[in-house]
Amino acid sequence: MHRLLAFTERNRKEILRDPLSYIFCLGFPLVMLIIMTLVDQSIPKEAGMTVFHIENLAGGILVFAQTFIMLFTAITVAKDRSGSFLIRMYATPMTSRDFIGGYILPMLLLYLIQALITVITAFIIALITKADLKISGLILGIVLGLPSAVLFIGFGLLAGTLFNEKAAPGMCSILISLGSFLGCIWFDADATGGVMLKICRCLPFYYCTKTVRAAMQLQFTGNAFWKPLAIVSICAVVILTLAILAFRRRMRADLA
């Protein structure tokens, strides 16, 4: 456990000392919330667009921001693999468990900081726009956003393990676009319906947003909350397991 925590600490420092992490992981949700709220203000009421109302937007941005943590995980892992540092660590008593845990934990920490910034900003916006967002809902949103955070960290670990430093960010951008679009962050698939909704329902991203939005709005009904939560959790476990298997395999191959 000590080794895992030592590696976590190293990764935490490596990440938080990279200015990009502040821009993407921390500054980004804040700016997006403000901009999209301004956009929302200029959409006429008759249009009936509700995705950009803060009570919907907050959950969407919280999930969207996680996709950048995925990108960061991928970059961190791919970068380590391309250098000689990780190889050197293979000759120490560090096990694959230490490596994997040490990559995941600091990313979860990054998520918590990010989510905190998101909900605080959302809370202030809700006060200004007199929207119905409760502190309890926002806090639950952070906690219930965890399975989805794990899912994205798993995707990141997988991308960083399978692809090199150049290709991994590219693969992640595809997932970022897919995730934000099919995650229904910028439009309401439930209202649109049709083929779009069917496609969204085939991928986990839609359920990520749905879970967090429901939690923030304190709507704990089966269809709005429990079902999506179960789907996200299962996907998170599956993807993370795949990522761990891939990482172990890669480690064994590096030591061949």
Next chain:
Amino acid sequence: MKAIEIKGLTKRYKTKVAVDHMDLTVEEGELFSLLGVNGAGKTTTIRMLSCLSEPTEGEAHVLGFDVRTQPNEVKARIGISPQDTAVADNLTVRENLEFMAAVYGKHGTQAKEKVEEMIRIFRMEEVAHTRAKTLSGGWKRKLSIAMALIGAPKLLFLDEPTLGLDVLARRELWQAIEAMKGKITIVLTTHYMEEAEQLSDRIAILIDGRICAVGTLAEIEAISGQKGLENAFVEIAGKGRTIDA
């Protein structure tokens, strides 16, 4: 117990035999140098002995443990300073050392003392708070070696430790290595004959993955019929080349 016992150790890549049926014994407390031209197989040998590369054939015991079946026992007792300096870039010198100390199970005051000791030995006081990525090549290498030592290994692998060091830094490092002599076993590779001459108890010369000569400096000189390690090396390694060609 022998520090290293190798029998028929072989590493075959798709197109190349990097290490070819190597037999070798290194005594405990010995400083052993592996010499050889580029591509002779020095790094590959060290990688196999430090569980970073699986032998294709043969056996290797390090500190009594089999590198194939007991890698965890081996890894807990060795230190390696790889040919490419390997440090965590965004961590400071001190943080790199603290991290490595923790990896080898050192905590609290014990870890602190060890870190300070390394900073003192390698005279890194002035760069202790500098991030590794902004260090000069020589400082990086010193840090990389200090990181290999911080776990108090019984066996230390130094793959070209003085590559890129200035004359003064090289002398300093020699002193540091000499101070460790006898306390731990050290396996060193280098392209500087002067360095091997000054530091080694025994020397092996590798040609194309095979050991062509092994012994003390005097023995190597006798084998080659030349005076001085450089001349002896040129004689032995040079011949190996012409035979091959």
